[in-house]
Amino acid sequence: MIMAEDKVKIDQWVAKFPDPKGAVIMALRIMQDRHRWLSDDSINAVANYLNIAPVDVYEVVSFYSMYRRSPGGKHFVKICTSLSCCLAGAYDVIKYIEDKEGVSLNKLDPEAHITLQETECLGACQGAPVALVDDEKYHLDLTPDKINTLLQDLDLVEGVQ
Ligand code: FES
Numbered sequence: 001m002i003m004a005e006d007k008v009k010i011d012q013w014v015a016k017f018p019d020p021k022g023a024v025i026m027a028l029r030i031m032q033d034r035h036r037w038l039s040d041d042s043i044n045a046v047a048n049y050l051n052i053a054p055v056d057v058y059e060v061v062s063f064y065s066m067y068r069r070s071p072g073g074k075h076f077v078k079i080c081t082s083l084s085c086c087l088a089g090a091y092d093v094i095k096y097i098e099d100k101e102g103v104s105l106n107k108l109d110p111e112a113h114i115t116l117q118e119t120e121c122l123g124a125c126q127g128a129p130v131a132l133v134d135d136e137k138y139h140l141d142l143t144p145d146k147i148n149t150l151l152q153d154l155d156l157v158e159g160v161q
Contacts (some may be wrong), residue, residue, distance in 0.1 A: 001041075001045060002031070002045050002049055002112070003034065004025070006030050006031065006034055007049065008054055009026075009030050010023060010027045010030055010046075010049065010050075013026040013027065014050070020050040020051060020052055021050070021052055021056060022049065023050060023053070024046065024056065024057055024060050025060060025064075027046045028042075028043070028052060028057070028060060028067060029066075030060060030153050031043075031045070031046060031136075032067060032068060034042055036068070036072075036094055037068040037069065037072065038061055038067055038068060038069060039070045043057050043058060043061060043133055044057075054151065055124065056108055065078075065117075065119050065120060066135055070108040071108065071110040072108045072109070072112070072115030072117075073108075073109060073111070073112030073114050073115040074112070074113055074114065074115055074133055074154075075101075075113065075114045075115070075133060075134055075154045076114070076115050076117060076133070076135065077097065077114050077115070077116050077117070077131055077132075077133055077150075077154075078117045078118070078119040078131060078132045078133075078135075079093055079097075079116065079117070079118060079119065079129070079130075079131050080117045080119055080120070080122045080124075080128070080129065080130045080131070080132075081094075081095050081119070081120075082120050082121035082125075083121075084121075084125040084128040085121075085125070085128040085129040087128070088128035088129045089142075090128070090129040092129075093129050093131070093142050093147060094116065094118070096144060096147055097114075097116055097147060097151070098116065100147075100148075100151065101113065101114055101116070101151065103116050104116070105117070105118060106118060107116070107140070113154070113155075114151075114154060119132065122138070124138055124140060126140075127140025127141050127155070128140075128141075129141075129142045130142070131147075131150065131152065133154070
């Protein structure tokens with residue numbers, strides 16, 4: 001089911017394209033922002049609302065790594081492991097966060113404070129190793145100090161400390 005206010009947002013994107021398929025990416029983003037992940041029900045609702053075949057929506061979901069197919073923790077921390085970041089120590093960053101936070105890479109635990117994920121190039125190779133938090137904030141040139149600050153900032157967002 002798509003909430004009325006989300007339908008308004010989706011309609012705005014539909015109006016920008018000659019074909020409703022053009023709005024699929026943003027319709028999925030709107031649904032994910034609402035529910036934190038994309039269930040089959042959400043994907044089918046988008047297909048139904050845009051009056052397109054479900055396969056046309058599923059193929060978009062499966063192509064882009066920013067879509068979540070399972071509920072994860074409160075925050076998503078994505079670490080780029082493509083070449084530049086890999087050479088600059090991306091797997092050391094992953095190990096550091098795993099040890100510090102007690103999480104495992106790519107484990108989608110809805111009770112977790114953070115979900116740690118591996119991702120392809122984030123387009124910020126000059127700042128390798130790179131993290132993307134909650135699909136919005138880039139963290140470049142990661143060091144243990146910078147990772148600690150990143151994690152402390154996430155605690156502050158929730159008022160945990
Ligand atoms: S290789 Fe990591 S941002 Fe490009």
